[in-house]
Each structure stands twice: as structure tokens, then as C-alpha cells.
Amino acid sequence: MTIIITAFERSPDGGKGLARDTRVRWALEEVGQPYEVRLVSFRAMKEPAHLALHPFGQIPTYEEGDLALFETGSIVFHIAERHAGLLPDNADARARAITWMFAALNTVEPPILELATARILEGDKPWSKERLPLVEDRVRHRLKQLSARLGSADWLDGGFSAGDLMMVSVLLRLKSSGILDGYPSLADYVARGEARPAYKRAFDAQLAVNTGKPPTG
């Protein structure tokens, strides 16, 4: 059955790979599943046809026959559950990999999104300059804890898993801020994720949409 995902017609990041379809593309590339992409304009995202697929008017969505899903975490989990390569076979190790997916999305990403909001949506507010360090400190607090747990390991729990895919994707949002530089082991961890052939294919595919050029790979 053909897998169809949605992505921005024009990503707000211009193709830096931060739009969430990259996470789904990456998961599909890791497990070797082909997929089609339907591009959605900002206007179409708020219209009934898209809201029927995604109640919060965002991308990505995932369609496969009669099944329609939204929410990146759920889509990546669905892919990981059905195809080998993203979750360990051992039941306990699998549960721990799923734990890291949730930790990436519910514990590490919220302060990072808050930082983006502070910079972009509230960047022109009178409180912006004084408030930004507070928000950055909340991000650093999480990075310090994450770095302590990762230690000198390559991945968060044994081999690369959907938990790492999600955590690396979340940390990639910080790349341009310079904050990751304070945590060399996390910067290396992100670089290991970016170096995976599946990530590169996913990145190139989203970049091609945003530059109008076909992927070079």
C-alpha cells in the first residue's frame, strides 16, 4: 500500500531540515520504505480537507490505505513498529527506546520550542532581551542532564533506535543557536545522526522540495 506523507510546500526554514516531515522521511529511509509526498500550502493547512487529516492544521500527516495518522511521534512509532530497524527486538530494550521517543518530545523539545517562540514570535517584544537568558537556561538544564546520561556512548540505549532518531531531530533545532557547542558529546551525537545515510537521503529530499531541485543522491 502506498505511503503518502504531507510536507510544507515552502518550509519556514527554507530547507534546513527542521520541518517535521524530515523526521518521518528519516524513519522511512531507515526502514527502507518508499513514500510519496503531497505538498501543502500554509493556506491549505487551515482548510477543512487538511484539518480532517490533521486537527491542529500542521504537517506531517501519514496515509496508508484507510489509515490516516498525524503527530510525528505517532507516525515514527507506527513505522518503527511495523518495519525492522528502529526498535530492538528485546521487549525491555524496546520499551526503553520508546521511552526516549517520549522524552525527546515531551521533556527535551518543549523548552527548545519555547526558545524558538521567544526568539521568533516574541523577538520584537520589550521583554525579549531580558527574558531570553532565562529561556536559554531552561534548555541548558535539560542538555546538561541529557549529556550526563549519554556519557561517552554513541546512542542513548545500545544501538541506534527511534528514540535516537527523535532526540537527534529535536536537538537539531538548536544547531544554529550555538547552545549545543557547550555540550560537545551532544554535538557529536547529533553529528552521528546526521551522518547516517538514511538521514542524508531524508535531508536531501526535503531540501530538493525547498530549492526546486531534484536530490543529487
Add this chain to the structure above:
Amino acid sequence: MTIIITAFERSPDGGKGLARDTRVRWALEEVGQPYEVRLVSFRAMKEPAHLALHPFGQIPTYEEGDLALFETGSIVFHIAERHAGLLPDNADARARAITWMFAALNTVEPPILELATARILEGDKPWSKERLPLVEDRVRHRLKQLSARLGSADWLDGGFSAGDLMMVSVLLRLKSSGILDGYPSLADYVARGEARPAYKRAFDAQLAVNTGKPPTG
């Protein structure tokens, strides 16, 4: 195998049920699994023994034999996957219920947590009064979309699921703010969750910890 979860020795909310152990207690009550609770002080949460269980120094954690998990979403999913009552049998319906778990934690909860941060951690800042309406608007935006999707249904997708358990738990954080009053169908949805016998048992159990009295049920 005995299930052991951790909870605050003294919850910051004084027993209003907003600490995240309530979500795990609720899930365990829905599936009829007994559990033990180990209480953790704020000090102990930051010490190595607890950080080994929970790298971000929070509660709840979940231990069952050799398995140790953290992150509420992952714990509730683990319970839902292993015991009947929280996820539909049909594969597509199951994937949609999991979608709502992720949506609750990654799309609806972040602006609600930001509102809590704005009120509590930044309540004494010079920008607080001017900034608060912006943060509230972000919460309302999500509530409006969620309310539109729920419509006149009792639960988000067919029967009650782990997705509803998580969404109701997230919305409960808004109860004291009055914001939910603007969305009567969501207020009713939350009330339906609170009326479930399993929720009541979970609520009473966490209240008993915080008042020092045994549950009356």
C-alpha cells in the same frame, strides 16, 4: 512481578492530582493492575540513585522486575500495551489512540506548560502582565482546534483510550485557570474523565499521600 512507581513525597500542587504519577496511577487502575508507590523527596530526586532511574530527575518512574522506565507517556503506553482496557484491538484504531497520546503530550501540553511557567516561574517579572495574554492565546488556539475535532463525541476516537487518559490529564492542568470554561465541550470531556471510577481511585490515592490520610474508597 510487583510494579513500583515513584511519586512526590509532597506534591507541589498539594494533592490536586496534577503531578504526573496520577496519570500512571490512573492507567494502572483502568487495567486493574496493583502497584506500590515509593515516595521521593525533592532532594532525593536530584541524587544519583534517582537520576539512574530518571535522567531528568523527575517523577514518575516505573519498575517491574528488571525493567525500569521513566517518562509518563512511555509508562502509560507500556501499561496500555500489556493489559487490556486502554488501546483498541483493531490495528488502525490502536494507531489513532497512540496518535492522541502523542498529540496530548507534544501539541497540547507544551503551551499549557508554558502558561504554568509564565504564571509561576515568571509571575514576578516586569513583563508578566503584558506577556500572559499572548501565552493564553496560544493555549486557546489549541483548545479551539481540539474542541472542533471532539465535536459532540464522548471521547476523541471511539471508546475511551490511553489517548483520552493523556488528553484529559493534560487539560486538567487548566482547570483552575478558568480557560476551559470557554470550551464547554472540553470541560465536559474532562469531567467525563474525572468521573471514571479508575480516575477517582487514582486521585484519591495521590491525595492520601499529600494529606497523610488513607484513601476513603
